[in-house]
Amino acid sequence: MGNALRFLYGGFFKPQSDEPDSLGPHGVTISTVGVSALAHDLSQFDITSQVPQGLSQHVVSSKKAQTKPPPKTPEDAAKLITQTLKNHEKADVEVHTGHLAFYGLPLPHTLVEVETSSTPAYQPQHWKFELHTLPVDAKAVADGDGITVYVDARHRTESANVPREVHESAIRRSKARAVKNYAEADALQKNIVDAGYRVINGPNNDDILVRKYRIRLRGIDAPESEMPFGKQAKEELVKLVQGKSLKVCIYDEDHYNRSVGDVYCNGTFVQEFMLKKGLAWHYVAHDQRPEFALWEKEARAARVGLWASSNPEKPWEWRKNRRNGV
Structure with a gap:
């Protein structure tokens, strides 16, 4: 068959x-x-x-x-x-x-509504919450499956969860900067950052308190930076998300304290994009969605990206070998 x-x-x-x-x-x-x-x-x-x-x-x-x-x-x-x-x-x-x-x-x-690049590929009963991020900076892309994003703390999903001391530090920082006490302002910014937040300059030159999330793209594993196609995977992800606001559907948190989720950029499902580009593996050990297997299979058949090699090394095996000193 x-x-x-x-x-x-x-x-x-x-x-x-x-x-x-x-x-x-x-x-x-x-x-x-x-x-x-x-x-x-x-x-x-x-x-x-x-x-x-x-x-x-x-x-x-x-x-x-x-x-x-x-x-x-x-x-x-x-x-x-x-x-x-x-x-x-x-x-x-x-x-x-x-x-x-x-x-x-x-x-x-x-x-009519079957559009793989924009239809959510998640199961709502397993999805915990949704983020709407500020535009992504190129430096926030760690590799082909990791992005650091910031969410406005005034957003309804965030505002109730901001610690009181973070709010107070943000107010004090603004006052310190107003009188040009930059040493105090920098110290307060450090406290804010240590709590998982930061204050950024908004479009109207106003201070905006934001929460930082490190996102691990659910269901894929891109080559590490030192691996073949690791650099290309990161570059393609940067080109896709740089300067864009993202929608992120969070499922869980991994052992590195990263939020694991599905990422959408202007209607494009980012995991699908990376798989079809041949710049990531379907991470079957952590995600069994059949469409992911199909997208990887299509890239393999077309021999695009890392599949130009007949036997590319899997990133999870590469990491294991590095841990074992191989």
């Missing part, structure tokens, strides 16, 4: 056992009957290598559509389904409609 279609079945079209219909990763309802039929045909293809009879009859009547042959292998079918999910041009969708209808899978009009 072709790996591409097997993966689509296991990732996109796997129904929940207790419900007649299930939701795909982007909230699209998937027909259990259609999935069962697809699973059956995949199994039969393994044994007979025969494409199901009648599949070609389900292409809509269109000159453009009929110039393209029906799928003859699982890989061909996988491409059609994947392209439809990505909402390609109308001429292409006309071809794909018949193949999806053959299995009772969602038709294009039900997939």
Whole structure:
């Protein structure tokens, strides 16, 4: 069986056992009957290598559509389904409609909102809170999977949690700077920074108290700076986020006290961007989302980024070897 279609079945079209219909990763309802039929045909293809009879009859009547042959292998079918999910041009969708209808899978009009670069790829029940950051400085990007961000302490998600002593230090710092007592102002700024905050100069030359978050991009592992493509991974992330405000959906905190989350920049899902660029691995040990595996697989197949090498070293193995002195 072709790996591409097997993966689509296991990732996109796997129904929940207790419900007649299930939701795909982007909230699209998937027909259990259609999935069962697809699973059956995949199994039969393994044994007979025969494409199901009648599949070609389900292409809509269109000159453009009929110039393209029906799928003859699982890989061909996988491409059609994947392209439809990505909402390609109308001429292409006309071809794909018949193949999806053959299995009772969602038709294009039900997939309007499927945009992988902007649709959240997280499960809300596991998501703890959301950050909206100030514009990111290039120096705040540590590597291909780590960013330091700042959030205005006046934001509703932050204001109630600012320690009283931090508020007081910020007020005293402003007063010290007003009388040009910079030594006291610097000492107060250090206290603020030590508490995880800092005071920055706002657009109207006013002081803004902000909270600092170190973000670890959830579900990916980029090459370390000293590794091949480590520098490129950081540079690409800088180009994407520099000067932009980010939306960060926080799930957890790691053992380095970094907030682990999904990051969005102007509608682009940053983890997807890095995986498709071939500048990060899917960090399977910490995240099993099937779309991440698919994006890595696409980059591997295209041999982009670090996948230009036949056997790139995994960053978690590189770190382990460094710890062991290898």
